Amino acid sequence: MSSATDASGFENPEPVEWQQIDQLVLSLILSFLTEDAMSIVVGLPFSHAVWSMLETTFSHRSKSCELRIKDDLQHMKKNSCSVVEFF
Numbered sequence: 131m132s133s134a135t136d137a138s139g140f141e142n143p144e145p146v147e148w149q150q151i152d153q154l155v156l157s158l159i160l161s162f163l164t165e166d167a168m169s170i171v172v173g174l175p176f177s178h179a180v181w182s183m184l185e186t187t188f189s190h191r192s193k194s195c196e197l198r199i200k201d202d203l204q205h206m207k208k209n210s211c212s213v214v215e216f217f
Contacts, residue, residue, distance in 0.1 A: 152177050159184075 155177040160168065163184075170187055171180045 156180060 159177055159180055160171075163171070167184065167188075171183050174180045174183060
């Protein structure tokens with residue numbers, strides 16, 4: 131197993147070894163995706179490209195869901211106290 135050092139001093143595997151590792155990571159990521167998520171990343175060649183596309187596609191949904199839940203919690207009342215006051 132040979133490797134090379136890049137300009138920043140990090141050790142990088144040879145291109146063939148890197149491609150093999152990347153394909154393993156890509157397979158692992160793809161094995162957990164739903165059909166909807168799979169349709170978004172089909173054809174992307176590298177694990178980084180798939181991960182970046184998933185992040186771009188779904189991160190705004192997560193943030194909007196988080197904000198909606200926080201808003202819902204702020205409006206919930208229990209014994210005239212806001213639920214948020216308990217946290």
